[in-house]
Amino acid sequence: MIVSRLSRWPNLDWRSPFRELDRMRQEMDRLTEGLSRGVPGPSTAGVFPLINLTEDADRFYLRAELPGIKPGDLDISATANSVAISGERRIPEENEGARYHRREREAGKFNRVVNMPDQVDSDKIEAECRNGVLTVTIPKSEKSKPRQISIKAS
Numbered sequence: 001m002i003v004s005r006l007s008r009w010p011n012l013d014w015r016s017p018f019r020e021l022d023r024m025r026q027e028m029d030r031l032t033e034g035l036s037r038g039v040p041g042p043s044t045a046g047v048f049p050l051i052n053l054t055e056d057a058d059r060f061y062l063r064a065e066l067p068g069i070k071p072g073d074l075d076i077s078a079t080a081n082s083v084a085i086s087g088e089r090r091i092p093e094e095n096e097g098a099r100y101h102r103r104e105r106e107a108g109k110f111n112r113v114v115n116m117p118d119q120v121d122s123d124k125i126e127a128e129c130r131n132g133v134l135t136v137t138i139p140k141s142e143k144s145k146p147r148q149i150s151i152k153a154s
Contacts, residue, residue: 003053010060013125016035018097033071041078041150048089048110048112049064049065049066049085049110049112049134050064050065051064051065051085051112051114053065053114055114055117055140057090057145058139058140059139059140059146060116060117060120060137060138061136061137061138061139062083062085062114062134062136062138063130063133063134063136064085064133064134064136065113065133065134066087066089066129066130066132066134067132068089068090068091069087069089069132069150071129071134072132073087073088073090074086074087074129075087076125076136077122078122078138079122080119080120080122080141081115081116081119081120082113082114082115082116083113083114083116083125083136083138084111084112084113084114085111085112085114085134085136086109086110086111086112087109087110087111088108088109088110089106089107089108089110090105090107091105091106091107091131092132115132116138116142117143118141119140119141119144120139120141120144121138121139121140121141124139125137125138138143
């Protein structure tokens with residue numbers, strides 16, 4: 001493998017340094033992932049909650065999957081450029097003698113901050129939670145909405 005790489009080096013292809021850097025990054029990711037599997041430490045819930053962000057002409061719609069979380073356990077805050085969802089996911093404790101065969105659901109506090117593509121009107125944001133899906137309706141700021149310009153004929 002080393003011989004085949006050295007036989008092609010130097011290569012006049014201008015993209016090859018970037019390909020090599022990308023390959024090295026992937027190898028480092030693979031190595032560090034393997035190392036961290038056996039290291040005990042604080043458990044994390046990963047990227048939680050999963051979200052979708054869509055828009056129409058007047059609003060953005062942020063939908064977050066939050067199964068088993070009560071609306072009262074959530075906090076939503078907004079600025080002109082971002083929306084933050086935070087809370088705590090609680091999972092009932094297993095009995096002391098329980099042995100896990102697979103553990104993918106984690107409990108703990110979470111915080112997701114979503115940067116918005118345009119400015120929003122944070123005073124008019126509404127939120128609703130139904131069947132474990134939080135829907136946050138976010139009106140666009142008047143400044144960010146496209147404006148129709150009329151053309152005068154002379």
